[in-house]
Amino acid sequence: MAIFLENCPQFAIAYFGALKAGAVNVCLNPMHKATELLHEFEDSGARFLVTSDPGWAVVAPIRDRTGLEAVAVTAYRDFLPTTPALPVPPSFLEPPGPRAGAEDFSVIARRATPLVAPKPRALGDTALLQYTSGTSGVPKGAEITHGNIVANCELQRLYIRFTEADVPLGVLPWFHITGMECQLNMMAYVGASLVALGRFELATCLDAIRRYRCTLTTLIATVNVAIVNWPRTSEYDLSSLRACFSGGAPVPAEIARRWEALTGYRLIEGYGLSETTAPTHINPPHRPKYGTVGVPLPLVDAKIVSLDDGRTELKPGESGEIVVRGPMIMKGYWRRPDATAEAIRDGWFYTGDIGRVDDEGYFVIEERKKDMIKASGYSVFPAEVEAIMYRHPAVAEVGVVGVPDPYRGEDVLGFVVLKPEARGAVTETQLVDWCRAEMSVYKAPRTIRFVDALPKTASGKILKRALREQGRARGDLT
Structure with a gap:
């Protein structure tokens, strides 16, 4: 079951209710756009969805392209007191929107009957598919x-x-x-x-x-x-x-x-x-x-292991890859052996x-x-951002890197080589706006720089370190 909500009582009700019923939860980022959601719906095989009115506005146009069998939509204000003790986001007070093709979460809650018994699950059974991106640019579901x-x-x-x-x-x-x-x-x-x-x-x-x-x-x-x-x-x-x-x-x-x-x-x-x-x-x-x-x-x-062989344990003070084991390590990546x-x-x-x-x-x-970027605590993988940016008709080549930001930790910076026919026809600001419409805000480059060419190795691989150095030298995002 997919949950596409901001923090609210309905989230907790859906989350724990699904686990008690023996279902597997797929918790989706409420900032996701349709393109991002489609992959996670398809990959997870989600059959049910609980979302908000703003969330339904994103999902409804793509509903027929998913395997969703039923959708429950809630208005955030349905579970708020008449006068909230603390300020709430304005969208939490908005009245219900159009819900054709979906059911009302509150109506379902009112007519619900107690479960005869929870569906038994073993400790080794999957409870959650937690989607996390990777260097391939395709989000993977951690089981x-x-x-x-x-x-x-x-x-x-x-x-x-x-x-x-x-x-x-x-x-x-x-x-x-x-x-x-x-x-x-x-x-x-x-x-x-x-x-x-x-x-x-x-x-x-x-x-x-x-x-x-x-x-x-x-x-x-x-x-x-x-x-x-x-x-x-x-x-x-x-x-x-x-x-x-x-x-x-x-x-x-x-x-x-x-x-x-x-x-x-x-x-x-x-x-x-x-x-x-x-x-x-x-x-x-x-x-x-x-x-x-x-x-x-x-x-x-x-422990810390050598970057050369991935096995040799290093001494204190020596840098290498962090590896861990313990009872909280995932079962694996869903359908990705x-x-x-x-x-x-x-x-x-x-x-x-x-x-x-x-x-x-x-x-x-x-x-x-x-090369993962940490922007305001969120993980951003350049390959995923680049894959989306390549869909823009003006983009010939793109390289995305993170650069230091005193507030966000890192910010996303994109270097773009335009197609010849697009030069002078599209601006950096327009491309930034396009990115914000096509991907979650924290992933979208805050700044884009047009360049004639991207620095590359002899084998043609983009030199991300050189791009980061260019970004710092020019003072981008600092």
Whole structure:
């Protein structure tokens, strides 16, 4: 069953209801466009969909090209109080839109009858297909099992001392593995009350912590930056928080120090991927170390191996690929045995991230082996963006890279060689606008530069390092 929603009660109802019924969830990014959705509908074989009115507006035109048998549409406001205690996104208050060909989620909920019994599932059965892109540019579905989810929740519970008395703030998107596992699943696992926000809005986020006395939250680096840089943050009482975890991108040491000065406690960084059901590493809450992602969770093995042979374990301080194994590692990539065999070897998952371990056992992420871009905590793969951009009739060649951005971590920069007949007929701004209409906003290049040719190796491979250097030299996106 596919879920195409922003954070809302309907998401949790659909998510846990599907799992209890024995179905497999496919949680889709609510920023996706039709082209992106088509692949995930087709690849997953999704038969049912729960979405919002804005989501249905995207899906309805392509419904006949999918295998969807039934669609339930909800208005976000259906599950909101008449007067929300905190501001909500304007779209959450909009009335229902046209729903021809779909059913009303609220009507279904009202006429629902209790299940006779949940459909039994084994720990090794697939619970979730979590789509993550790759260097091929084609998103792959990571098969996350019930056992993966339970194992990670239990390890987090023990390590963080998460209890039913905690009040976590749920501001990360639940379609993303970090928000799903560290907030939605953990809330249910320990029986805590989750304060759910539809989207991140700075004042609303801080007011929610103050109003509901939140004790824990997990954020991404860009949110941490926004909070410490906002002049009014000190006006909010954040004393109820006992810990804030951060992931998705490295937190600059200066930001971490400013966070500690502002809140009185240290920021705790961690590390994980969709394929690992989120965290495999977390900084010890009693002794976090800035600039690292911490140490492996209990029952998790991690090491640094040589980039040359992928087997030789390196010494502390030496850089290589991070590989991990443990009970939260995915079963494999859905219908992709070759990709699975490449990623999981002898029980070890090869992360594709380059890092090192220090003499105290703390892991440091240095760079991404696969040229992945981390923009505002989201993973962006250049090959996927390039594949979409090549559909534009004016584009002859394109190279996409990430360049440093002080707020987003990295931003997407595209270098484009136009077809001869298109030169002078299309502008860089027009192409940026086209990209934003064809792909999720965080993937679309924020800046595009027209060039006469792309730097290449003798074999014809585009030199991404040279493009990144050009972007930095010209001050793009900085």
